[in-house]
Amino acid sequence: MKDSAGADRNPISDQMTDKNKRDWSEKDLKKHIVDQRKFLWRESTIERIAAWLDLKSGITAVDLGCGLGYLGWTFWKHFGNDSTYVGVDCSMKLLREAKEISTGWSEGGKAWFLNGSAYSIPMPDECAEWVMCQTLLMHLEFPEDTLNEMIRITKPGGVIMCMEPDNVSASLSIPFSSTPALSVKEKLEQFKMQLIWAEGRKRLGRGDWGIGAKVPRMMADLGLINIDAIHNDTPYFIHPPYETEYQEYRINKMRENIKEKDEDTKQLLRKRYKECFLAGGGSLSTFYRYVKSVESRQEEWETMVLEQLENRSYFQGAGGSHFFCIRGFKPGRD
Numbered sequence: 001m002k003d004s005a006g007a008d009r010n011p012i013s014d015q016m017t018d019k020n021k022r023d024w025s026e027k028d029l030k031k032h033i034v035d036q037r038k039f040l041w042r043e044s045t046i047e048r049i050a051a052w053l054d055l056k057s058g059i060t061a062v063d064l065g066c067g068l069g070y071l072g073w074t075f076w077k078h079f080g081n082d083s084t085y086v087g088v089d090c091s092m093k094l095l096r097e098a099k100e101i102s103t104g105w106s107e108g109g110k111a112w113f114l115n116g117s118a119y120s121i122p123m124p125d126e127c128a129e130w131v132m133c134q135t136l137l138m139h140l141e142f143p144e145d146t147l148n149e150m151i152r153i154t155k156p157g158g159v160i161m162c163m164e165p166d167n168v169s170a171s172l173s174i175p176f177s178s179t180p181a182l183s184v185k186e187k188l189e190q191f192k193m194q195l196i197w198a199e200g201r202k203r204l205g206r207g208d209w210g211i212g213a214k215v216p217r218m219m220a221d222l223g224l225i226n227i228d229a230i231h232n233d234t235p236y237f238i239h240p241p242y243e244t245e246y247q248e249y250r251i252n253k254m255r256e257n258i259k260e261k262d263e264d265t266k267q268l269l270r271k272r273y274k275e276c277f278l279a280g281g282g283s284l285s286t287f288y289r290y291v292k293s294v295e296s297r298q299e300e301w302e303t304m305v306l307e308q309l310e311n312r313s314y315f316q317g318a319g320g321s322h323f324f325c326i327r328g329f330k331p332g333r334d
């Protein structure tokens with residue numbers, strides 16, 4: 001098999017063989033795909049996406065990098081009757097759990113789980129009406145190859161759906177909040193550091209943080225038609241008295257993040273950040289200068305936020321994630 005640059009490589013590029021890649025069954029990451037998923041898409045947006053995709057019952061749907069099967073249970077009521085959902089993932093641990101959970105949501109159809117690589121999906125050509133993924137391409141070194149595989153297993157006339165963020169542009173939005181504002185100089189420095197880090201992450205093969213914005217073009221280059229996208233419509237507003245479940249979740253999460261971060265986790269995050277920053281072209285001296293200035297402010301900020309969370313006066317307003325649901329159709333046979 002060839003990669004996008006034409007070089008030979010192992011088609012089973014399972015992430016667990018690479019020590020740089022993340023094991024999503026690991027406690028904190030798994031928590032992310034459980035907790036954060038509860039508020040990821042509004043129910044009304046899911047309804048709109050289901051209609052826009054023209055989902056029907058009696059189909060085969062494949063979810064690549066399925067994790068715990070979020071896309072299966074989220075869309076089930078729109079396609080599940082007499083249908084087969086196939087979740088594919090490289091983590092056996094997650095698949096075992098996904099299978100167990102699926103007994104609670106897959107009534108009226110079937111939910112199957114397959115262990116396999118996103119670079120070599122263990123399924124035959126043209127076997128599914130709907131092939132999808134969510135936050136998978138953003139973690140892959142060769143996302144086009146995976147998209148190609150998704151197209152291979154889609155029936156002519158079938159639809160490919162990718163839910164992927166553009167975190168690079170989202171990271172440029174700094175919230176208006178009850179904590180002191182950064183100066184223009186500090187904001188610019190923060191943007192610069194983020195851009196260098198994201199560039200390094202890509203260069204190290206850890207995935208493109210801005211992939212969401214690029215998927216429509218990738219789909220067009222690979223021959224899909226009728227390509228369109230829907231934007232996630234959940235903004236990051238948190239305001240006392242925190243009347244929605246989502247706001248309550250966000251403030252608890254902030255509290256947890258501040259309280260639970262131990263020294264080992266901080267060191268690990270710093271190490272990973274440094275690797276990407278240097279790979280992105282940043283210098284060691286800039287990295288240490290930045291870390292020093294951030295750390296001196298961080299403790300003060302955390303104390304202030306905890307206090308505001310305790311007396312329920314913390315607020316913030318930000319545009320939300322730049323998260324897209326992108327679809328493209330495989331041309332039908334004439």
Ligand SMILES: C[S@@+](CC[C@H](N)C(=O)[O-])C[C@H]1O[C@@H](n2cnc3c(N)ncnc32)[C@H](O)[C@@H]1O
Nearest residue numbers: 024033065066067070089090091117118134135
């Ligand atoms: C961010 S999680 C998303 C899980 C799920 N789609 C969701 O939205 O909750 C990424 C998933 O992709 C899987 N994954 C990452 N690289 C993969 C690869 N090369 N082949 C197959 N699965 C992969 C991980 O094990 C993980 O379950």
